[in-house]
Amino acid sequence: xxxxxxxxxxxxxxxxxxxxxxxxxxxxxxxxxxxxxxxPIHDVVKRLIRQIETFQEDVLENLERQEDQVxxxxxxxxxxRLVQLETALIPSxxxxxxxxDVDQIEQKFQEMLKTVQVLEPAKPALKRQISQLDVLxxxxxxxxxxxxxxxERTKKVIERQARILVDAAQGLKRTAxxxxxxxxxxxxxxxxxGNLTESxxxxxxxxxxxxxxxxxxxxxxxxxxxxxxxxxxxxxLQPKENLYLLRNASRIDVVHARLYHLHGxxxxxxxxxxxx
Numbered sequence: 432x433x434x435x436x437x438x439x440x441x442x443x444x445x446x447x448x449x450x451x452x453x454x455x456x457x458x459x460x461x462x463x464x465x466x467x468x469x470x471p472i473h474d475v476v477k478r479l480i481r482q483i484e485t486f487q488e489d490v491l492e493n494l495e496r497q498e499d500q501v502x503x504x505x506x507x508x509x510x511x512r513l514v515q516l517e518t519a520l521i522p523s524x525x526x527x528x529x530x531x532d533v534d535q536i537e538q539k540f541q542e543m544l545k546t547v548q549v550l551e552p553a554k555p556a557l558k559r560q561i562s563q564l565d566v567l568x569x570x571x572x573x574x575x576x577x578x579x580x581x582x583e584r585t586k587k588v589i590e591r592q593a594r595i596l597v598d599a600a601q602g603l604k605r606t607a608x609x610x611x612x613x614x615x616x617x618x619x620x621x622x623x624x625g626n627l628t629e630s631x632x633x634x635x636x637x638x639x640x641x642x643x644x645x646x647x648x649x650x651x652x653x654x655x656x657x658x659x660x661x662x663x664x665x666x667x668l669q670p671k672e673n674l675y676l677l678r679n680a681s682r683i684d685v686v687h688a689r690l691y692h693l694h695g696x697x698x699x700x701x702x703x704x705x706x707x
Contacts, residue, residue: 453530463523464578471574472529476517479567483510486560493554502550502557505543512536529575532702539569566682567593573689589693593635596686600628604678609677620664628685630657659701660686670706677705 464472487506494502516532547554547561569591576588607624611617634650642650665680684703691700 448481457469464520464526464529464575466522468578469522471577472571473517473520475567475574476520478511479564480510480513480517481514482560482564482567486557486564488561489556492557494550496506500548502543502546505539505546507538509536511541512539523706526579528577533571533575533656537568537572540564547604566595566598585693592686592689592693593631593638596683596690597628597631597635599679599682599686600624600631603676603683604628606676610673620661620668623660623664627654627657627661630654634664648694648696651690651696654700655687655691655701658679658683662701662703665703666706674705677703682706 472656483506484634487503487510490499490503490506494500512532514531516536519529519532533623544561544565547557550557572591576584579585604624606620611620617679628651630653634647634654637646637650661680661683668677670677678704688700688702
């Protein structure tokens with residue numbers, strides 16, 4: 432069964448333009464954000480606030496030197512800006528203002544990310560927290576963009592969703608290689624996940640290279656077929672024995688559906704069902 436949060440994400444995704452950024456389109460004025468569009472944004476902002484608070488707790492546990500306080504201060508500054516954003520999310524707020532606020536918040540996050548990356552010695556717990564925050568910021572960018580059908584914004588959304596799709600596919604491959612490698616009967620599952628990862632990487636590479644529409648559609652069609660094969664293989668696994676792996680895959684399910692709609696493809700979107 433799909434979780435309620437995943438159902439909501441997929442419904443909201445379908446609200447986006449059923450077209451592609453490479454096609455000629457009439458520009459649509461982003462205008463203001465109304466109550467129905469603010470709901471998913473509020474949800475992501477609340478999750479970000481909770482994640483930052485958890486990050487701060489990990490900073491206190493992992494860093495002892497006085498000079499490491501810069502990371503704590505950056506986390507606090509980011510938390511403060513997210514709380515300000517939350518209070519600014521009122522009906523009829525100018526979309527451009529929210530875009531500006533989110534851009535400024537993301538800049539603060541990038542500063543924090545760089546600080547974590549250069550820590551010596553490395554702190555795996557903080558790196559994991561930063562990775563989770565990175566995914567949530569992509570969710571925020573997607574949520575604030577819902578309803579904005581301008582080609583420029585749609586292009587940016589697709590590029591950013593393609594990045595986290597590759598990251599999620601690589602993460603799924605890493606988890607599967609660890610969890611299933613000793614089971615000879617699961618070689619087909621590992622092969623399917625490997626093919627999906629390669630398809631996602633190739634799709635993103637062509638996207639970054641501004642490939643022609645026909646090439647992008649072809650690559651995304653191949654990616655979709657690869658995802659279908661992964662779904663078929665994953666649904667043969669026992670959830671009780673592979674729940675973490677399957678929950679990892681559910682992230683790909685959500686992001687693939689977003690991209691499917693963003694490319695304006697018709698037909699039923701393939702979905703992973705995790706049996707209870």
